[in-house]
Amino acid sequence: MIRPDETGAAGASRYTDRLDNRTTEANRNDMTDALDQTGSEQSVRVRFPPSPTGLLHVGGARTALFNWLVAYGQAPREGKDGALILRIEDTDRSRFVEGATEGILDILNWFGIHWDEGPDVGGPHAPYIQSERTELYQQAAADLIEQGAAYRCFCTPERLQALREEQQAKKEPPGYDRRCRSLSQDEIDVNLAAGASFVIRFAMPREGETIVHDLIRGEMVFQNVTLEDLVLLKTDGYPTYHLANVVDDHDMQVTLIMRGEEWIPTAPVHVQLYRAFGWEVPQLAHMPLILAPGGGKLSKRHGSTAMEEFRSQGYLPEAMMNYLALLGWSLDGETEIISKAELLQHFTLERVSPSPATFDYAKLRWFNQYYINHVLELDDLTERVVPFLVADGLVGITASDTECEEFARVREVTAILKDRIVLLSEAPDLMRYFLQDELDPFDPASLVPKKSDRATTKATLQAGLAALQQLSVANEAEAEAKLRELAEAQGIKAGQLFMPIRVAVTGRTESPGLFETLRVIGDDRVRSRIASAIVMLDAGDPD
RNA sequence: GCCCCCAUAGUCUAGUGGACCAGGACGUCACCCUUUCAAGGUGAAGAUCGCGGGUUCGAAUCCCGCUGGGGGUACCA
Numbered sequence: 001m002i003r004p005d006e007t008g009a010a011g012a013s014r015y016t017d018r019l020d021n022r023t024t025e026a027n028r029n030d031m032t033d034a035l036d037q038t039g040s041e042q043s044v045r046v047r048f049p050p051s052p053t054g055l056l057h058v059g060g061a062r063t064a065l066f067n068w069l070v071a072y073g074q075a076p077r078e079g080k081d082g083a084l085i086l087r088i089e090d091t092d093r094s095r096f097v098e099g100a101t102e103g104i105l106d107i108l109n110w111f112g113i114h115w116d117e118g119p120d121v122g123g124p125h126a127p128y129i130q131s132e133r134t135e136l137y138q139q140a141a142a143d144l145i146e147q148g149a150a151y152r153c154f155c156t157p158e159r160l161q162a163l164r165e166e167q168q169a170k171k172e173p174p175g176y177d178r179r180c181r182s183l184s185q186d187e188i189d190v191n192l193a194a195g196a197s198f199v200i201r202f203a204m205p206r207e208g209e210t211i212v213h214d215l216i217r218g219e220m221v222f223q224n225v226t227l228e229d230l231v232l233l234k235t236d237g238y239p240t241y242h243l244a245n246v247v248d249d250h251d252m253q254v255t256l257i258m259r260g261e262e263w264i265p266t267a268p269v270h271v272q273l274y275r276a277f278g279w280e281v282p283q284l285a286h287m288p289l290i291l292a293p294g295g296g297k298l299s300k301r302h303g304s305t306a307m308e309e310f311r312s313q314g315y316l317p318e319a320m321m322n323y324l325a326l327l328g329w330s331l332d333g334e335t336e337i338i339s340k341a342e343l344l345q346h347f348t349l350e351r352v353s354p355s356p357a358t359f360d361y362a363k364l365r366w367f368n369q370y371y372i373n374h375v376l377e378l379d380d381l382t383e384r385v386v387p388f389l390v391a392d393g394l395v396g397i398t399a400s401d402t403e404c405e406e407f408a409r410v411r412e413v414t415a416i417l418k419d420r421i422v423l424l425s426e427a428p429d430l431m432r433y434f435l436q437d438e439l440d441p442f443d444p445a446s447l448v449p450k451k452s453d454r455a456t457t458k459a460t461l462q463a464g465l466a467a468l469q470q471l472s473v474a475n476e477a478e479a480e481a482k483l484r485e486l487a488e489a490q491g492i493k494a495g496q497l498f499m500p501i502r503v504a505v506t507g508r509t510e511s512p513g514l515f516e517t518l519r520v521i522g523d524d525r526v527r528s529r530i531a532s533a534i535v536m537l538d539a540g541d542p543d
Numbered sequence: 544g545c546c547c548c549c550a551u552a553g554u555c556u557a558g559u560g561g562a563c564c565a566g567g568a569c570g571u572c573a574c575c576c577u578u579u580c581a582a583g584g585u586g587a588a589g590a591u592c593g594c595g596g597g598u599u600c601g602a603a604u605c606c607c608g609c610u611g612g613g614g615g616u617a618c619c620a
Contacts (some may be wrong), residue, residue, distance in 0.1 A: 051620050092619050157618070164617095173545040174616060198616050217548075226546050234618040241620050265547055265615040288549080295612065326555065326568090333557025334567045353549095353556080356613060360554050363569040372581065419582040480578095487578095498578035510580035 032091070044075035047085040048115070049245070051092070052100035055306035058359065059260065059290045061299065062324040066287060066352065067258050069325075073344035085252055086118030088129040091238045095311075101129075107307045112317050112340060118250075123468050125252040130244050137239035140247045140282040141200045141232050149276040152198040153180040154191045175228050176201070200233040202242070202273060202410055210268035215256075215285040217354050222268040230269055242266060245274045249282055256283040258349075261356070272385045288328045302363050314388060314424025316438030318375065321367040327357045337370065369422045374466055381418060382411040383425045392428035394435045410435070413521050416512040433522055435505045439529060442507040444536040449499045450527045457500050458537045463490060464501050465530045473518035473526055480515045 007140050032079075050056060056064075068084050074081030086108075088101050107119055117123025127133060144150035160176065168173045183191075189199070205224045214222045232243040233383040239247070246396055247259060274281040292298040298305050304313065310320060316338065325343055326336070329352050338346075372381060383402065389395045389410065397406045413434040414427075421427055433439055448457045467486050473479050487497040498514050505526055512516050518526050 049620090053620075089620065095619065151616090160618085168544090171544055175545090201618095220547075222547075228616080231618050236618080236619090240618070245620090260614095261548065262614055262620090267547095286548085289614070291613070293554080323555095328555090330556055336568050355549050357556090358554060360569065363555065366569055369549095369582090417581095420580070441617090483578095488548095493578090495578045502579065508579090512579095512581085515580055 011535070027118075031066060042079075043081040043083065043255065044071060044072075045083045045085065045252050045253055046071050046258055047087055047249065047252065049087040049089045049248075050104050051089045051095070052097055052104065053092070054100055055097040055308045056095055057298075057305055058307060058310070058320075058324065061108075061111055061260065061307050062290065062327060063260060063287055064108060064113055065111070065321060066329070066347075066349075068115075069343055069347040070258065070349060071116075071257065071520070072114075073347045074349065075347075081401060083117065084113075084115040084118075084130065085125075085250060085254065086115040086191070087124070087252070088119055088131075089238065089241065090129060090131045091234075091244055092238065093238065103308065107311065110311060110317055111307060112321060127275045130248065130454040131238070132193050133244075133248070134239070137233065137247055138237065138253065141239070141243060144232070144276060145200065145204070147276070148201050150202065151181050151183070152188060153197045153201045153229075153231070154183075154196050155180060178188060178229050182226050197235045199231045199235055201229040202232050202267060202269065202276075204229050204272060210271050212264075212267045212271055212284060212307070213268075214264075214324060215283055215349055216288075216352050217286065219262065220441045224268075224272075226270055227272075230266070242273065246270055246277070246279075250277065250279045254282050254283065258285045258287060261286045262287045265374070274301060285352070287352065288354055290327060291356050293358055293360070295358075298359050302359070312425070314426065315364070315368050316371050316376070316424070319364070319371045319481055322371070323367045325362045327359070328353050331444070337367075337375070365422050369508055372421050372424075373419045378411060378415055378418075382407065382414045385414055385421075385431075386410060388427050389422050389431065389435070394428055394431065416516045420512075433508065433511075437525070439503075439507040444533075444539070446509055447500050447503045447533055447537060449496050452496060454537050458496055458534055460490070460492070461500050461504060461530055461534050461537070464497060465527065465534070468518075468523075468530070469527060472523055473521070474523070476519050499532065500533070504530045 039411050046067040047416040048060075048066075050060055071082035073082075090096055090101075099326055101119065105118075108115075115121070117125060117128060120126045122128075130137075142149060145152065155176075163177060164174050165231070180198075182199070204227045208223055210222045210226050210227070212222065214220055218261055230242050231240050233239050248254075267284060267286070271281050290298055292302045294302070307320070311317075319323055321340060321343070322336075322338055325338065325347070329347065331338060331346050331351070377382070379402065386395065386397060386407070390397070395406055395410060397404055397410075401407055410431075413431050415429050417427075419436075421430060447461070450455055452460075463486060465485065467482050468479070471478055471482055483497060483501075483510075484494055487494045490497070499509070502514050502517070503509055505518065
């Protein structure tokens with residue numbers, strides 16, 4: 001057998017070695033079929049198949065990302081056509097959630113991933129929604145029965161339940177006992193005539209072993225006796241994942257399946273299914289799981305898990321992508337900040353780690369902060385902050401309204417505050433005193449610096465106000481010089497003067513540098529707020 | 544229980560037989576800057592490379608066993 005890619009480039013990487021292994025194996029097992037695959041060496045077709053059962057999980061987002069990076073990054077670099085297929089796996093009617101599909105597509109777009117074929121854009125293998133493809137699966141299951149690779153199982157859920165309990169009691173490995181695999185044709189006919197409902201199960205080979213070639217883990221060997229006769233078609237006529245997945249991946253000419261590690265146990269069954277159909281097995285790569293901080297599955301208990309939640313908290317898609325890319329993949333062990341373009345330029349499946357990774361919220365926050373403070377352009381950042389301010393009622397513009405005065409004002413505020421924004425959702429609170437005329441109520445006691453008292457503070461503020469009335473805070477340098485002069489004249493440290501002014505003007509003990517803060521707040525408000533603070537000190541109990 | 548995957552600091556990782564008494568990052572701590580808080584800068588602590596056997600002149604790197612963690616064990620995906 002001559003491999004079609006044998007004339008290809010030199011420099012065998014671990015990746016190509018693995019590809020070669022797999023190809024050889026495939027050729028040995030599916031020689032006839034391999035001949036039909038002319039040209040497939042030149043294209044890499046991957047897919048991301050979410051279930052519309054709720055919001056998109058970060059783990060799913062990472063799987064989607066890696067698939068996208070292979071299709072749009074690695075494949076083109078290797079001179080191949082890459083394509084990403086989005087397929088909706090909605091074969092479990094009981095878990096279907098209305099609107100979930102739309103939500104998933106929307107969040108994937110926000111994340112920055114695009115696909116070539118899918119329910120929204122169509123494509124040559126439409127429909128891309130499994131519930132609309134049931135005939136295909138039923139036909140496939142029927143074919144399998146005909147050739148003896150699958151069988152009808154009339155066992156009731158009650159019997160299966162009882163069987164499981166019995167096995168549990170006897171401490172035997174649970175699993176279907178294959179009772180219906182040996183039903184005679186007469187028995188089957190009787191059941192069918194009686195209208196008994198049934199599922200279709202795969203007749204898994206009982207002997208030998210199945211080797212699964214995984215691009216990330218190498219060879220995985222499974223003893224066939226340990227594998228089950230999985231249900232292929234359910235009583236309701238819908239397929240299980242196992243059948244739908246194999247049928248669709250073949251039909252859609254998927255060449256590489258990248259999915260979560262949780263699929264490893266059933267991978268050998270899938271391989272056997274492909275063989276039963278006489279189809280070539282796509283390449284397989286099982287991504288490492290994303291674990292929760294304490295170990296185990298990432299769940300609500302640890303924090304957000306859905307991409308929608310991260311979005312609404314004000315995580316940037318860039319930061320999410322950067323962080324997620326580095327969960328299980330690395331460029332060189334040094335690079336932390338890497339753009340989408342650079343990911344496309346450098347991502348390779350061969351550098352995906354096989355070991356599970358713990359989701360670290362603190363590091364994600366760091367990435368977000370870093371992108372806000374160091375990567376995003378000011379206009380861009382401002383546009384992303386605006387929706388959060390609007391939601392909070394602080395401004396009344398839309399993000400696209402970048403020409404108006406109010407946007408310019410928000411940009412000004414953003415400029416001096418961006419080094420302390422970690423999540424966009426924190427912006428409203430940080431910006432409140434810049435954007436509102438009136439300060440939120442605050443404790444007058446916070447006006448008084450440590451080691452000072454009310455009377456002194458009041459006098460200090462009065463002197464400060466007098467000074468500020470004779471200049472404009474628009475000139476930061478002048479304001480600073482004058483106030484430092486004042487502090488010196490009063491025989492106090494600059495901080496003893498700055499702090500009361502800061503609190504008087506912002507209502508807080510924390511703010512950006514005093515003079516940029518004053519400048520942005522403006523003369524009128526600065527003066528009136530200091531005057532109010534002086535009144536507040538009067539009103540309080542003298543101490 | 545059975546099957547399978549994984550194993551470098553609290554976390555993400557670099558490392559593919561010798562330049563590693565293990566490099567980067569998050570986190571932590573200290574100091575610097577300083578009008579507060581951040582940001583930034585500098586530095587520190589933190590890994591017997593899970594343990595035990597091999598192979599080899601030489602192992603984080605290869606092999607075996609064990610342990611630990613994780614996944615699967617559904618007419619869910």
